[in-house]
């Protein structure tokens with residue numbers, strides 16, 4: 574049932590929506606003439622290592638567009654508004670990274686090299702359920718945050734550092750929303766916890782497989798895979814604890 578005049582509460586989600594609106598920026602704000610500071614070898618490695626995240630930006634945008642109607646149907650107007658900003662964030666990340674590829678005159682990996690990356694994206698949207706999708710996005714954004722953060726630190730004063738540090742601000746909002754919304758949803762449906770843990774394991778395994786194939790390129794651009802994954806796993810486990818995903822349900826035997 575469509576509500577013409579829905580009640581919009583002054584919740585934390587609305588705060589994130591307003592922050593999202595006010596935090597919008599455009600690729601035109603990047604100084605595209607800023608030195609790239611990457612040699613030929615590094616450009617090639619960058620183009621390859623960036624591919625999974627680049628595709629992730631596009632699928633996050635498309636995923637948001639397909640779950641917004643679910644939030645609408647559930648009369649979660651605040652979340653629906655927030656996701657409109659999320660969608661534009663991901664669209665902008667996609668556009669900015671596309672321009673970066675042109676700037677360094679390189680292409681992402683080709684489709685034949687992307688099997689595991691496609692499997693990752695398919696897993697993210699397997700159930701077509703907004704809560705599972707959001708949990709997968711939370712996990713992906715944790716990886717994105719460490720990935721961009723490491724590259725920004727490894728290449729300060731570079732064009733990519735400018736891009737990455739802007740994207741990182743958006744990702745912080747994405748993480749905040751996912752945790753906030755899921756906390757509420759899981760309080761009402763704690764039985765989702767076990768599904769989420771299976772999804773965490775699947776996504777982590779696919780992430781490892783993807784980066785194992787890109788290990789050498791990752792090293793060239795300054796990413797230490799084991800350090801990156803240790804930080805990612807640590808953050809995911811913090812979320813698991815905060816969302817109480819691993820706690821047994823009340824009617825389960827201890």
Ligand SMILES: [Fe+2]
Pocket residue numbers: 630633662663666717740744
């Ligand atoms: Fe993004």
Ligand SMILES: [Fe+2]
Pocket residue numbers: 633663714717743744747
């Ligand atoms: Fe994101």
